[in-house]
Amino acid sequence: MSKITLKKVTAPEKDHEATIVQLTDETMTERKGKVINAMQNANVDTLVIYCDVEHGGNFSYLTGFVTRFEESLLILHQSGEAFLVLGNENTKMANYARIDAEVIHTPLFSLPDQPMDNEQQLTDVLAAAKIEKGQQVGLVGWKMFTTAGDNRKLYDLPAFIVNGVETLVGSSLASDCVLRAIDEVAVGKTEMEIGSHLVKYGQRTNVFPIAATGERFEHAVISPTDKKIKLGDKLSITTGFKGGLASRSGYAAASAQDLPEEQKAYIEKVAAPYYKAVVTWLENIKIGMQGKALYALIEEVLPQADYHWHLNPGHLTSDEEWMSSPVKKDTTTPLTSGMLLQIDIIPSVAGYAGTSCENGIALADENLRHALAESYPNFWQQIIKRQVYIRAVLNIDLPDEVLPLSSGVAYYTPFFLAKDVAFVKG
Missing domain, CATH: 3.90.230.10 (Creatinase/methionine aminopeptidase superfamily)
Structure with a gap:
């Protein structure tokens, strides 16, 4: 050389x-289609996709936004049906989401000492999002673990969310x-x-x-x-x-x-x-x-x-x-x-x-x-x-x-x- x-x-x-490249609706639809195809190939019935202020990339890949100081979940079924589980200050974002999804409000994901209206157990929230016993459910944080051992049971989601799911289902x-x-x-x-x-x-x-x-x-x-x-x-x-x-x-x-x-x-x-x-x-x-x-x-x-x-x-x-x-x-x-x-x-x-x-x-x-x-x-x-x-x-x-x-x-x-x-x- x-x-x-x-x-x-x-x-x-x-x-x-100084302008942002806005992704087209066609691009967002294509993204959702790719995820659903991957679910079908892996025999996954439902994805539970986690978001917080540090790690929201997978969530925003499909929704277009992150929920900043609140936790949130996007629950996507292989059928294409989707649910957004959002805290007090992000329920309004469902109106702007780039994915058609039903909103489930859970104050559990809100900041401490905020009103706990509509309070439910997380298992009830997940059930309302149509997660059922016997389903194959994939948990999506952000980190892909690459150690030599079996990484399939390593989850980079808060334990209270993992426990709730387990309870239900057994770069200018x-x-x-x-x-x-x-x-x-x-x-x-x-x-x-x-x-x-x-x-x-x-x-x-x-x-x-x-x-x-x-x-x-x-x-x-x-x-x-x-x-x-x-x-x-x-x-x-x-x-x-x-x-x-x-x-x-x-x-x-x-x-x-x-x-x-x-x-x-x-x-x-x-x-x-x-x-x-x-x-x-x-x-x-x-x-x-x-x-x-x-x-x-x-x-x-x-x-x-x-x-x-x-x-x-x-x-x-x-x-x-x-x-x-x-x-x-x-x-x-x-x-x-x-x-x-x-x-x-x-x-x-x-x-x-x-x-x-x-x-x-x-x-x-x-x-x-x-x-x-x-x-x-x-x-x-x-x-x-x-x-x-x-x-x-x-x-x-x-x-x-x-x-x-x-x-x-x-x-x-x-x-x-x-x-x-x-x-x-x-």
């Missing part, structure tokens, strides 16, 4: 998308924020000043925003502080929203000359080899590829023994930043059209700052690309614009089936004070 070099480039235009905003934060990096600014750019439009983050200069976690503090950026500091910037995360790590420096003597080889020893792995990942990932093949490619260009990366070099993302990962050493799981994946390769080389150019992509076959272009034309034009930039400016041979989910994909300025000097291939 061609070498990796640092050169002056034109930065990608920020997406500046994150990128823009990070790019904007990088634009603001300057010696003398504080972590909090940089961190103020990592949230926008009142949207809830799905990761803990990071703006960390120098040594991290001093006094066990993980939030941005009033610590000021110094020339030559290590620097990390991260945020994430529904749909994906963006992260950058490097130095608050204009060049290697600003680094301590023992760290001046950062580009050759750490950052350039890492970026070569990112380029390899983007140029070679494809639909049908087994997860172990992508893992092996990264191992070849960025040997784990030398660069000490530990987590999967790529994982699925959606409402939650990390869903699961098909990219493992021995897995034969294929990458499929419709997957959203994070470019998550995290080397650790002693004596140097970390290096990170993490963003998300989608895999899309010709049918999906055509459907996106037809149903979401503005979104599709953004995808094309990003692909053109990656190919023309960064010289990366990006396959058509790889859709950059933000303008920052593969754009990496490891020296945060040299704002127009980025890695390119060649």
Whole structure:
């Protein structure tokens, strides 16, 4: 493969998308159909889908909303009949849900000391939602347990809900924020000043925003502080929203000359080899590829023994930043059209700052690309614009089936004070 070099480039235009892409009714109907097909294939009569403020992705996949500070359930039968079990402050949301469902009000899911009108035992509520003895019921939280043992009886739902059922039945905003934060990096600014750019439009983050200069976690503090950026500091910037995360790590420096003597080889020893792995990942990932093949490619260009990366070099993302990962050493799981994946390769080389150019992509076959272009034309034009930039400016041979989910994909300025000097291939 061609070498990796640092050169002056034109930065990608920020997406500046102040509008939300609203999913069509056809898309929501298709989602429900896919879930019901999966239920039929698995001989599951009913799904009980859980939601709370932290984990609502599976619930909102079908309903379009999350219930924030209240617990809630979507109960979906194989017939397509659905029930929403909602607390005091979310019953109104049934009027706006993207799925036809009957509402069952249960104050049990409300905040403490609120009125307990219509109070019922949870078993009675579930029975009203037509869960019956003898049914095969699937419990859906958010976490897919992947330990070596039998995970079928591990539930990431509150015990009172699991007990009730058992009794009855026997990833562009994150990128823009990070790019904007990088634009603001300057010696003398504080972590909090940089961190103020990592949230926008009142949207809830799905990761803990990071703006960390120098040594991290001093006094066990993980939030941005009033610590000021110094020339030559290590620097990390991260945020994430529904749909994906963006992260950058490097130095608050204009060049290697600003680094301590023992760290001046950062580009050759750490950052350039890492970026070569990112380029390899983007140029070679494809639909049908087994997860172990992508893992092996990264191992070849960025040997784990030398660069000490530990987590999967790529994982699925959606409402939650990390869903699961098909990219493992021995897995034969294929990458499929419709997957959203994070470019998550995290080397650790002693004596140097970390290096990170993490963003998300989608895999899309010709049918999906055509459907996106037809149903979401503005979104599709953004995808094309990003692909053109990656190919023309960064010289990366990006396959058509790889859709950059933000303008920052593969754009990496490891020296945060040299704002127009980025890695390119060649």
